[in-house]
Amino acid sequence: MATEKKTIFSPELAARFDKLVTLYPVRRSALVPMLLYAQDEVGYISAAVVAEIAERIGIRENDVHSVLSYYSMLRTKPAGKYNVQVCTNISCMLRDGYGILDHCKKRLAIGHKEVTPDGLFSLEEVECIGACCWAPAMQVNYDFYDELTPEKVDQVLDDYKAGRGKETE
Amino acid sequence: MPRLVSHPDEVKIVSRRFGQGATDIDKYIELDGYKAAQTAIEKGPEWIIQVMKASGLRGRGGAGFPTGLKWSFVPKQSERPKYVLVNGDESEPGTCKDHLIFLYDPHAVIEGAMIAGLAIGSKQGFIYLRGEYRYLLKIMEKAVSDAYAKGFLGKNIFGSGIDFDVVTQTGAGAYEVGEESALMESLEGKRGVPRIKPPFPAVVGLYGGPTVINNAETIASVPHILMMGGEAYAKVGSERNGGTRLFGISGHVEKPGVYELPMGYNLKKAIYEVAGGIRGGKNLKAVVPGGSSTTVLTADEIEVGLDFDQMGKAGTMLGSGGIVVLDETVCMVEFALRTIQFYQHESCGWCIPCREGTDWLKKSIGRLHAGGAVDKDIDNIRYLAENMLGRTFCPLGDAAAMPTIGFVKKFRKEFEDHLNGKGCPYGHAQEREAALV
Secondary structure: OOOOOOOOOOHHHHHHHHHHOOOOOOHHHHHHHHHHHHHHHHOOOOHHHHHHHHHHHOOOHHHHHHHHOOOOOOOOOOOOOEEEEEEOOHHHHHOOHHHHHHHHHHHHOOOOOEEOOOOOEEEEEEOOOOOHHHOOOEEEOOEEEOOOOHHHHHHHHHHHHOOOOOOOO | OOOOOOOOOOOOOOOOOOOOOOOOHHHHHHOOOOHHHHHHHHHOHHHHHHHHHHHOOEOOOOOOOEHHHHHHOOOOOOOOOOEEEEEEOOOOOOOOHHHHHHHHOHHHHHHHHHHHHHHHOOOEEEEEEOOOOHHHHHHHHHHHHHHHHOOOOEOOHHHOOOOEEEEEEEOOOOHHHHOHHHHHHHHOOOOOOOOOOOOOOOOOOHHHOOEEEEEHHHHHHHHHHHHHOHHHHHHHOEOOEOOEEEEEEEEOEOOOEEEEEEOOOEHHHHHHHHOOOEHHHOOEEEEEOOOOOOOOEEHHHOOOEOOHHHHHHOOOOOOOOEEEEEEOOOOHHHHHHHHHHHHHHHOOOOOHHHHHHHHHHHHHHHHHHOOOOOHHHHHHHHHHHHHHOOOOOOOHHHHHHHHHHHHHHHOHHHHHOOOOOOOOOOOOOHHHHOOOO
């Protein structure tokens, strides 16, 4: 629908959204994926993102906000370019997930849900990410890193800093 | 990349294609892929359901409901379209088995969904993955598009005149969405708040249509069952518990990993032989046997078979198959606190006993761990948890209450050791009590 119209998204994402809303019996089913994909591109769910997604689906902005506030991966403030998410749930906790989190805090000099001054990294303590048998584990954006040690964490963070990190998108 | 493990006691059925390049559709076909679907088309819905019933397969998400029976509940005639929904929201702490299925055998999920569709007369399947599993979603998306390219999905599948479409879907971070009705809400673009039951999804589910919703492991097992036969599959497992299961053994073991063991396999053997015993030669203190919501077992209680019925008799649950092993160095109060922190964080807030209950449990156990509790707090924690049981809209309240009751009941001494300002005798850092925001 909105390809000729003004959009805040890249042409690729706009085209993807045009298709996404047609895949389901109701357009609204595309809402959660659209929010996540928009966040991947824009960095967070801004007021403009909410407005455009509401319009594309044909629902009120209020409905978008209500869904947005429910899902823990969706955020309304920018994170770092590389969002470091350390799991401390039971299986990771038993294999020193908290040690990994503390190490990240020291190394990045930021706390939970904070961003480094250069905007490169943010840090989050997260709930189980489904890597229990390879604990302790973390994700940087969508990439998994498992069987972590402080040394391995340093290597991963150094790689991202040098622009050599894995990227799925 | 998750490490694959192996042990001679494993019976590899659902994990048979792991590590064999089966994400490639041609390789999948070479490894007998999509044969079961073609047989299913030939033999028809009644045959499929009869094989599934004979297999004794019970839901691998954790509830253990017989899959064949579930499928048979879907009405044959329906004015609204019927749907197949694959639950890959895997979020129960301790559970990472579906992770491997999506990673190594995505076509088995598609083929299983297709067979479920044939069985109930549905033309549309959805495969829902948790938002964190983006790299796995990409693998699933490629598998779906490869299957379309071969004519295995879409109109007239395998030239049968039958249509079946599959759409993949991502979540965005919510444990609660693993509950079947909450997942349907999420897929309809809403908050993942559970629905009241009845009506059950088999009658009124996704978009109001009759819906079969199954865990990803359940669905991925289906093609194998059709290939080997229901009776043969049943025989691998124990009484009324057909087949095998992916058990994720994590925590303080020498060789953590996901192992496919026959249903009914001895838990002690799984820990000491399959997973190599307790790390560093330490002593075992406790086992959380089926994901964080299941009642803890003490070191003396692990001589038990890993199936739904035997675990039930032992006062706990087989749950999601996530076996979390705790050695003697673990403070059970701290462990109970971390567990309840999770449920408090994930409670959707829709119903009061869960929203308030999980919050007060977190506060009470947190205070106790920090040394600020008095004697009666221990009973209050248990009382509070017992009064949540069965009084919440969906099983999340029970999932929070059950383990808490177990920790207090079975490790009361450790709770008492924290009283009277003593704080954690294990000397664990107190700042960890800082709640997750």
